[in-house]
Amino acid sequence: MIDAFNIYDKMERHNILLSFKGDITSELLTSILQIMENKMDNMMEEPKTKKKVYNVLVECLQNLYHHMDDATDENGDKNRSAIFMIARNKGSYNIITGNYILNENIHGLKSRLDDVNSLNKDQLKDYYKAVLNNGEMSLKGGGGLGMIDIARKTGEKLDYNFLEIDNKVSFFTLIIKVTQPQLIQ
Amino acid sequence: MEKYAIEGTPKTPTISFDIQNGVLEIKGRSIPENSIEFYKPLVDALDKYSTASKPATTVNIQLEYFNTSSSKCILDVFKKLEAIHKGGSAVTINWHYEEDDEDMLEAGEDYQAIINVPFKMVQVAE
Numbered sequence: 001m002i003d004a005f006n007i008y009d010k011m012e013r014h015n016i017l018l019s020f021k022g023d024i025t026s027e028l029l030t031s032i033l034q035i036m037e038n039k040m041d042n043m044m045e046e047p048k049t050k051k052k053v054y055n056v057l058v059e060c061l062q063n064l065y066h067h068m069d070d071a072t073d074e075n076g077d078k079n080r081s082a083i084f085m086i087a088r089n090k091g092s093y094n095i096i097t098g099n100y101i102l103n104e105n106i107h108g109l110k111s112r113l114d115d116v117n118s119l120n121k122d123q124l125k126d127y128y129k130a131v132l133n134n135g136e137m138s139l140k141g142g143g144g145l146g147m148i149d150i151a152r153k154t155g156e157k158l159d160y161n162f163l164e165i166d167n168k169v170s171f172f173t174l175i176i177k178v179t180q181p182q183l184i185q
Numbered sequence: 186m187e188k189y190a191i192e193g194t195p196k197t198p199t200i201s202f203d204i205q206n207g208v209l210e211i212k213g214r215s216i217p218e219n220s221i222e223f224y225k226p227l228v229d230a231l232d233k234y235s236t237a238s239k240p241a242t243t244v245n246i247q248l249e250y251f252n253t254s255s256s257k258c259i260l261d262v263f264k265k266l267e268a269i270h271k272g273g274s275a276v277t278i279n280w281h282y283e284e285d286d287e288d289m290l291e292a293g294e295d296y297q298a299i300i301n302v303p304f305k306m307v308q309v310a311e
Binding site: 026029030033034047048051052054055058059062065066125128129132133145146149153 | 254288299
């Protein structure tokens with residue numbers, strides 16, 4: 001039997017405001033964003049914090065949305081499922097996403113994340129402008145700007161992990177910390 | 186075609202393009218999953234306008250949020266405006282940002298650095 005209390009207790013201890021596991025659809029994202037806006041209004045969050053969290057949330061969720069299909073195999077759709085959680089800690093929000101990724105795609109993603117993590121604020125600005133203006137538009141429209149934008153807006157390193165599930169897929173976890181701007185001196 | 190208008194939704198902005206007076210306005214949120222599809226009609230309308238542009242073209246951008254998927258499309262819109270500016274219509278882009286929204290101000294400055302059209306940064310109250 002599923003131990004609901006166990007899951008509840010874990011979420012409570014990690015200060016999870018909202019979590020979802022399943023297929024990520026456009027309609028779901030619309031609802032989640034609406035719910036988070038209402039929650040932040042109810043918590044009387046500072047407008048600056050609300051904007052940062054909202055912006056970063058949009059990028060994280062749309063990353064999931066666009067890459068959900070990437071690890072779907074011919075055996076079925078078990079991999080067409082992802083998880084995300086939003087936690088509110090003292091002075092910061094954490095946005096956590098998890099999804100399957102084909103092992104062959106890990107190297108490319110990891111080097112992109114490491115590239116972004118190696119840059120400082122000014123370098124990120126230059127990199128963003130260069131990618132914005134490189135004339136390439138991915139079919140998904142983002143053109144590789146998402147991670148750069150998240151790093152720029154949060155001023156934090158992208159915290160990630162790849163957990164190998166089998167010889168075909170791994171589970172990719174990304175943790176984004178958004179510090180409440182009024183606490184940055 | 187004298188006017189091109191699109192009503193805003195929770196994920197897409199309100200767009201109004203008054204071709205008669207050369208005034209284009211984009212307001213609200215631009216966070217669609219597929220922004221290429223959303224912006225194509227506007228890019229097409231600007232293409233058409235460029236063949237018969239007014240002596241002056243005013244562009245008001247007042248976005249609350251935009252995602253990275255929109256940012257390349259917005260650059261495409263600005264590149265069309267740059268061509269219209271070169272073609273003889275005096276284009277001004279008024280980039281509005283809310284007081285304290287440094288990210289939105291910086292985003293405007295990024296475009297200003299890339300596009301060769303006069304930009305005005307306009308601060309609005311929250």
